[in-house]
Amino acid sequence: MSAEIKVLSTSTRANVEALKHHMKKLGFKYFEEKDGWVTFGTHIMMNGEGVAPYDYISISVRFMDIDVDLLGFDLINKLPEAEQAILDFYEAEEITE
Template sequence: MSTEVKVLSTSTRTNLEALKHHMKKLGFKYFEEKDGWAWFCMHTFGTSKKPALFGDCVCISTRFFNLSIQAVRLEVAKKVPEINQAILDFYEAEGITE
């Protein structure tokens, strides 16, 4: 039985690592990259095999220009401009403009 493995390009992995570093400075923890989406969250709950996202989360596409920011706390809402800039820097490095 074969399983499909999605492998990010070296440049995308490098750019994603830079984004992870910046998001960590903003208080977010990298959650996962799945189906072309990278998830960053401040809080998770559930089991280690199936954690659930909770509260303040950022989700970005690694394939096209699309993002979602859920800011529950005012502290996170104040960081939205910095979050947006970090994500725009990622997309610019990836050459994604639309």
């Protein structure tokens, strides 16, 4: 049984780097890329299953899908700018669905 490792393309990596830069300006740190999702959070915490992001935004790098969990009001106010950065990422990736 072989384990399949999915690697992001060079162009997608460049687009993710641009997104990471923009999200950093908004106060989010890059957390991880896993199973086709890129996650940004303000910090990490321990949960019952290990380490997880806190106040996070996860986006799919294959489909137009966003998962957001924000408790900080100052972060909620940044959502429109974060949303625009994510939409710019999807446009660069030519993802429309």
